[in-house]
Amino acid sequence: MARAAAVTGPGSGRAEAVLSRLYLTVTRKLDGLLQGDYVGLLPGPGSEAGESTEYRPGDDVRRMDWPVTARTTVPHVRRSVADRELETWIAVDLSASLDFGTARCLKRDLAISAAAAMIHLTARGGNRVGAVIGTGDPVSGGAITRLPARTGRKEAHGLLRAIALTESRPGRSDLGALIDRLNRPPRRRGVAVVISDFMAPPAQWGRPLRKLAVRHDVLAVEVVDPRELELPDVGVLTVADPETGALHEVQTSDLRLRRRYAEAAAAGRAAIAHTVRGAGAAQLRLRTDSDWLLDMVRFVAGQRHARTRGVARPAPAPRPESEAR
Incomplete structure (x- = not known):
């Protein structure tokens, strides 16, 4: 089972070794499991x-x-x-809410691992890949950073390093503004990937996503932790909001509370899926407690099978939580 590498902060001497090991893992497993020529996660028709x-x-x-x-x-x-000169842009949401995880890794580590896989799938065919990164509320010092698209393995590894070593800031980044940056300046048709936990209200990012999908093939990678879907029965639990630092005590022994929490979480995820599908984008859900590489391989293989047959199908719906576990 592939485990997302825990990438440490900018000042750590282990960061380069961790990133190298992550990229090596992605390269070996994806090249071994995905046979054939891939120019990206959503290869578009060429000329x-x-x-x-x-x-x-x-x-x-x-x-x-x-x-x-x-x-x-x-x-x-x-x-x-398929066009050999595919250009892929990745929007990576590194809000403080991604510094959370109760399973094999943090959501941030899983987001970086997913970015590594997509950079590899795009760059190995000699294609260009760039990124925009959101790091929190602009009022609290957050910003949106743009990394220009380049070709080459060395440049791809540098792009991953820049994403992984970006420091999160307090507050939530504006996901709608982050997605909108993929439309500016206007670019020829390519692939756009949005990696986020999509905790922001769909009304904030739904319209920019629809606008992006008009011109590009869009993939929304949703990063989820199991505790965001249901609460365990562990008595009184103190939880902290990673974006504001506010502390709350929750009585998890209350069955009705756990049920309401699960229902609200399911409704929130359904709203995310509905907005993504309504925008005409594909959706890939990655969980911190599952084999994310295997989930990604299944997604890419499914996309290739659908395109080979020439049948326009929506991306497969996320598995029920009971099956995912």
């Missing part, structure tokens, strides 16, 4: 003409190959070869 295949329900009728259709009397569509 080079490929072979013709028989039409299937859901294929784009604008790609009908009329000469082959006339010769065979069977509808055919012309496939296209």
